[in-house]
Amino acid sequence: MTKTLYRTLSATALLLLAGLAQAQSQPEGLKRVEVSGKQGEPVRRDVSRSCPGVAATLQEALERSWHLEEQEATVRVSFRLQGEDTTEVKSQGGPLAYRTAVRRAVNAMQCTKQATDGQLYSFEISFVAPKDEDGSYRVALQEN
Numbered sequence: 105m106t107k108t109l110y111r112t113l114s115a116t117a118l119l120l121l122a123g124l125a126q127a128q129s130q131p132e133g134l135k136r137v138e139v140s141g142k143q144g145e146p147v148r149r150d151v152s153r154s155c156p157g158v159a160a161t162l163q164e165a166l167e168r169s170w171h172l173e174e175q176e177a178t179v180r181v182s183f184r185l186q187g188e189d190t191t192e193v194k195s196q197g198g199p200l201a202y203r204t205a206v207r208r209a210v211n212a213m214q215c216t217k218q219a220t221d222g223q224l225y226s227f228e229i230s231f232v233a234p235k236d237e238d239g240s241y242r243v244a245l246q247e248n
Contacts, residue, residue: 147182147226154185154225155215162229165209166202169231173199176233178246179206182226187217202231 152158177198184192193210195203228246
């Protein structure tokens with residue numbers, strides 16, 4: 105019985121030492137990471153309500169980009185409205201030329217001051233090929 109007890113204790117000691125050595129080789133705990141921002145922040149989609157004439161402004165501002173690229177695409181845009189100014193303008197999707205032109209156009213939009221300063225807005229712009237005989241392109245503003 106002494107041999108069995110000795111073997112059991114030896115095996116247990118080896119397992120404990122192996123676990124201790126493994127624990128010491130790993131980094132000391134996880135580093136703290138802080139994430140800032142508003143969780144679940146509401147996003148407004150009614151950009152034409154806060155920025156009257158936005159469809160005509162975008163149509164005019166993006167005409168050159170359409171004629172240069174002539175590629176159908178959809179670009180998702182988001183921005184914050186600080187007073188009457190657009191800030192934090194971001195664009196995703198479509199060719200780089202479209203994204204760059206869209207950011208410039210959104211920065212130039214004329215908006216009205218809202219009660220909820222710093223509100224986040226998001227919408228899509230679709231570049232659509234001409235389907236009528238006059239050959240004019242279309243930029244469709246989608247506020248959904």
